[in-house]
Amino acid sequence: MSNWEGFRDPEHARVLVRELQQIVTQRWALMEVCGGQTHAILRHGLDQLLPEEIELIHGPGCPVCVTPLSVIDRALALAASPDVIFCTFGDMLRVPGSRSDLQRIKATGGDVRILYSPLDALALARSHPEKQVVFFGIGFETTAPAHALTIHQAHRENLSNFSMLTSLVRVPPALDVLLAEPDQRVQAILAAGHVCSVMGLQEYPLLAERYRVPVVVTGFEPIDLLQGILQAVKQLKSGKSIVENAYARAVATNGNPVARSMIDEVFEETDREWRGMGIIPRSGWRIRKKYQKYDAEMRFPIAIASSSCSHLCRSGEVLRGRLKPTECEAFGRECTPRTPLGATMVSDEGACAAYYHAGKFQQPFPSARTHATSAAAE
C-alpha cells in the first residue's frame, strides 16, 4: 500500500460526507486556495459528493495562471535568443503570451528545455559555458526554496552563464486583497497545505481575525480535502474563525525553517503583478542585491511591449473566485486546452482546465450530483 492510498479510501470518504450532510444547515461558500486542490476535487469528483449547500469557490493558487503576461512575453523573448538555453517547468510550454508561446518558440528554433528541478539548469550551465542558461522561476512559496537554493549554488560556484527570470508570489497578500473586496462571498478558506509546509501558519491568524473567516490548512488527497471542508463547516456553524491545521502530517506550525531561511537569504519581498488581479503589495519576491547578477531581468534588459490578452478571456474573474469557468462565454468554445485564451485553461491546476478535463463543458450526466450524493450516502 502506498502512502497515499489511505487518503483515498472511499469508505472513509463516505463517513466524512455523511457527517457533513448531518451538520450542514445553510449555504456556505468555501474557497480552496490552491490549484492542486481544485484539480483533485474535480479529478475525484468530490464536488459531486458534497451537500448542495456547500459551494466551493476556486482560488488563485495556480502558479502558471497568475504569472503576468509581461513576464511571459519576456520569457518568450529570452527563449528566442540564439545564445540562450531557456529552461522551464513543463506546464509553462503552452501558456500563451501576447503573440506566441514557448512551444512555438521551441518549434521555430529556440532552445527550450523542460526541467524537473531548477538545480538541473546549473548542470546545463556547467556543460554549456558558451551559452547563457536562463531558468524560468515561477511559482508560490512551495517552489521558492528550490529557486533560492539554485541561485545560492550558482553564486557559490560563481557560474557566470546562469540566471533566473523570476515571478515568485506569496499567497497571504493575495488572500488579503480577495477578502477585502466589499462584495466577496468567501466565508471560509481552505489554505494550501504545501505552501504552509514551507511557511508555517503565522500569516493566517491575522486574516482569520480581520475578515472573520475560518482558515483550515488542507492537503490534496480526497480524505484531506473532505476533512478540511468538514473542519471549516464546523467552525462556520459554531461562529468561530480560527486557524486550524487539517494537514498536520505535512505541515508544522512554523513550517520549514531551513527552507524559509534559504528564501530569506536570496529573496526579499516586493510588490508583484498577478495576472488578472493587478499589482498586489508585498505579494512576491525578488532577488536580493547580493545575488543580482543572477537576475535575468537585469542581465538581459529587453524592453517588452505586451499587448493585452484576448478580450474574450475572463480568467481574472475566475482567479478571484468571482466567476465559475463554465460561466465564461468562451469556455469550451473559443477556449479549450488546445486553444487556450488564458493561462487558467493551460495548467492542470488552472480552474478552467480542471473544469474542462472533468467534462464540465457539456453535461453528459446532468443528474450526477444527486445520484452521486445518494450513492455516497448509501
Added chain:
Amino acid sequence: MQRPPQQNSWHCPVPLRDFSHIVLGHGGGGRLTADLLEHLIRPAFDNPFLARQADGAELPVQTGRLVVTADSYVVRPLIFPGGSIGELAVHGTLNDLAMMGARAKYLTMALILEEGLPLALLAEILHRAADAARAASVLVVAGDTKVIERCHGEGCFITTTGLGWCKHEGHLSPDAIAAGDAVLLSGTIAEHGIAVLSQREGLQFESAIISDTANLQEIALSLLEAVPVRMFRDPTRGGVAATLNEIAHSRRFGIEIIEQSIPVQPAVRSACDLLGLDPLAVANEGKFIAIVPDAAADEALARMRSHPLGRNAVRIGTVVSDHPGHVVARTPFGAKRMVPLPAGELLPRIC
C-alpha cells in the same frame, strides 16, 4: 525477449571498423552503404528475400484478407528499461496487425540514421529488432537506410510496414459495438510511458519501472478464435484515455469505466502522482483493450489470463447508451468524471 545491452561485446566486422560512428557516407548508396548492408543489416535479419538483394521482395500470396499497416518510431532514448526502439519497431507494427485480427508474416524496415550514431548502438538496436521478429516468426523482407546530418546526436528513426493475413470472418470495428458490451483490458497500464520518461529525464524512482513492450499477436489472435470479439485496440500514445475516446468518438454509444478496476503497478502510480500525470493518459506498448459481448466477458477474461501477457486482465467498464461519444469514469467515491482525450505531450506539473 529482453537482452541486456551488448554494445561492449559486439564485435564490429572488419569492413566496418574504419568507422565507429555513422557518417553521411553510410547513406550515400556507395561502398559504405554496401558495407553496412552486407555486414550489419542483412546478417541481422538473415532471410532468403533479403539475400536476393533486389529492389523489392516478391512475396507469395496467402488466402484470407491482406492487412497492411505502417508505423514510425522516434522514441528517445533509443534503449530504455525493458526494451529499445528495435523491439518497439517490430512489436508496435505487429500489434497493429493483431488489433486488426491479422497474423503478421512480413515487415519492411526503413532506417533514418543521424550522423554520429555509434555503430555499436545501431548493431544493438538491429539485433534486438531481429530477435523480436524471429520470436514472432516474422521476416523483415525489405528496407532502406538513409543518413541525415547531425542535429541532436544519436538519432535513429525507424519506420516499419507490416503485412499480415486475416482469416477471421467478420470485421473488427467500433461499428460492431453495442450498448452493454464489456470493455476488457489485458493488464497494468502506463509502464512504457513512465519507463521512457524517467530514463530520458534522468528521474530515479526507488523501484525500476520497465517498459511493457511485447508482441500481442498470440494472445489477441487466440482470444479472437475463442470469443466473438467486437474490436481490439492497443492503447499506445495517449494511453487508455485516448483509445477509449477514439472508440467512442462520434458514435451512438458512450463508455463508462470504473476507475478502481484499472490495474496500475504501485511504483507506476507513485511516479504518476509525483509527476502530476494521469496513468490513463500514459502510453503502453504491450497491452490491449478488447470489447466483447457482455455474455462472453468471463470466458474472454479467462482466456486472456491464461496467457502470460494477460495475467492481470480485467473488465474495466461497459459500453453504455448514455453520454454518446464520451468516456466517463466512475471514481471510487461514487462520483463521475469525464475522461477527456489527452491534450498531447505529457507535461509534468510545477508542484
